[in-house]
Structure formats: C-alpha cells, structure tokens
Amino acid sequence: DQQVKQNSPSLSVQEGRISILNCDYTNSMFDYFLWYKKYPAEGPTFLISISSIKDKNEDGRFTVFLNKSAKHLSLHIVPSQPGDSAVYFCAASITGTASKLTFGTGTRLQVML
Amino acid sequence: ETGVTQTPRHLVMGMTNKKSLKCEQHLGHNAMYWYKQSAKKPLELMFVYNFKEQTENNSVPSRFSPECPNSSHLFLHLHTLQPEDSALYLCASSQNTGAAADTQYFGPGTRLTVL
Numbered sequence: 242d243q244q245v246k247q248n249s250p251s252l253s254v255q256e257g258r259i260s261i262l263n264c265d266y267t268n269s270m271f272d273y274f275l276w277y278k279k280y281p282a283e284g285p286t287f288l289i290s291i292s293s294i295k296d297k298n299e300d301g302r303f304t305v306f307l308n309k310s311a312k313h314l315s316l317h318i319v320p321s322q323p324g325d326s327a328v329y330f331c332a333a334s335i336t337g338t339a340s341k342l343t344f345g346t347g348t349r350l351q352v353m354l
Numbered sequence: 355e356t357g358v359t360q361t362p363r364h365l366v367m368g369m370t371n372k373k374s375l376k377c378e379q380h381l382g383h384n385a386m387y388w389y390k391q392s393a394k395k396p397l398e399l400m401f402v403y404n405f406k407e408q409t410e411n412n413s414v415p416s417r418f419s420p421e422c423p424n425s426s427h428l429f430l431h432l433h434t435l436q437p438e439d440s441a442l443y444l445c446a447s448s449q450n451t452g453a454a455a456d457t458q459y460f461g462p463g464t465r466l467t468v469l
Contacts, residue, residue, distance in 0.1 A: 277460075284446070284463055285444075285460045286460070287457045340387070340404075343396075344397040344398075
C-alpha cells in the first residue's frame with residue numbers, strides 16, 4: 242500500500258509558465274515532506290522541504306504548499322525553465338524516524354521551449 | 355571526487371554469481387543508506403547505517419548483505435539473486451539520522467540486471 246502517491250506520471254509545461262506537481266499521502270503521522278529532483282543518470286537531489294507546522298515554504302522559483310487536512314502537498318515552479326525538465330519525487334517522514342523516507346513514484350516534468 | 359559516488363554504474367550478473375556494489379561519500383557524513391528503485395515503483399529504503407552501525411533493515415532478503423567498514427564507505431554484497439532483483443540501487447548519505455532536516459544526498463546509482 243503506497244503511503245505517498247504522485248498520481249500524474251508526467252507533466253508538460255511551456256517555458257515561462259507555472260508548473261504544479263502534486264503529491265498525496267495517507268499516513269497522518271507524516272510531519273516532514275521533501276521534494277527531490279532527478280536528472281537521467283544522476284541520483285536524486287534535494288530541492289525543498291516543509292514541516293507540518295507550516296503550510297508554505299518558498300525558495301526562489303520553488304514553493305511547496307502543504308494542506309494537512311487534505312493530506313496533500315504541491316510543488317510550484319514559476320517561471321518554469323527548460324533546465325527544470327526532470328523527474329520530481331515527493332517524500333515524507335515522521336519525526337523520530339527521520340532517516341526513513343517514504344517516496345512517491347515520481348512525476349516527469351518536461352518544460353518546452 | 356565530491357559528493358556520493360557509486361561503482362559500478364552498471365552490472366549484469368547471473369543468478370549464481372556473487373558481486374558487490376560500492377558506495378563512497380566525500381561529505382563527512384555519519385549516516386549511509388541503500389535504496390532500491392524497481393521499474394514503476396517508488397524508492398524503497400533497504401538499510402541504514404549510522405556511525406558504522408546498522409540501524410535499519412527494512413525486511414530485506416538475506417541474499418543482500420550490507421557492509422559498512424567506516425562512515426565513508428558502504429557495500430552491498432549480492433549473492434544468488436533473482437531476476438526480480440533487477441533494479442536501480444541507490445546509495446545516500448546524511449550528516450546524521452536524527453533530524454528531519456538531515457538532508458540525504460544520493461549517488462548516481464548502480465543499474466543491476468540479473469539474468
């Protein structure tokens with residue numbers, strides 16, 4: 242049973258527009274959430290995170306929103322750039338077991354010129 | 355070399371072979387991890403080591419045997435694998451394992467094919 246779900250396997254967006262990647266979770270014990278980005282032939286790299294005490298965290302062009310009641314988080318990239326084309330993974334953890342990240346299956350983002 | 359490196363990058367082995375995957379981190383971290391990513395599945399945590407001690411074994415079959423001789427090196431010894439073990443094996447490291455903010459840094463992975 243997947244506790245972290247990314248229901249959109251792929252997303253295409255025009256350069257300069259907003260990219261919105263979604264993630265849902267089922268375990269209400271999760272209290273820390275992360276997004277990782279992965280380019281082909283490379284390992285995932287950390288992008289941005291959010292604690293459950295917040296509902297928004299921003300870092301440059303990247304913003305993560307958390308809706309605890311809906312058990313939903315989203316990553317907004319604005320403006321989208323061709324270099325953002327990658328697979329994006331959502332992950333979650335529980336305080337006290339922080340080393341145990343539970344990942345989603347990923348969403349492949351393609352930013353078109 | 356910087357970051358987390360893994361060798362080999364690709365490995366093809368028969369079911370009766372014995373092989374090892376190697377991971378090395380140059381970040382001065384104390385914790386290291388093995389993950390498995392099968393096709394169309396999420397990354398699955400296999401093992402966690404903190405200060406060379408195994409702290410997590412996520413019900414991994416004994417045909418996978420990890421070894422952590424020091425905080426910078428992590429091995430995954432493979433023997434009598436099955437074709438369903440074919441996957442991308444990723445190594446990661448973090449400063450420690452306690453805090454949620456201990457970001458995990460990943461290596462590029464070893465693509466394993468079991469014939």
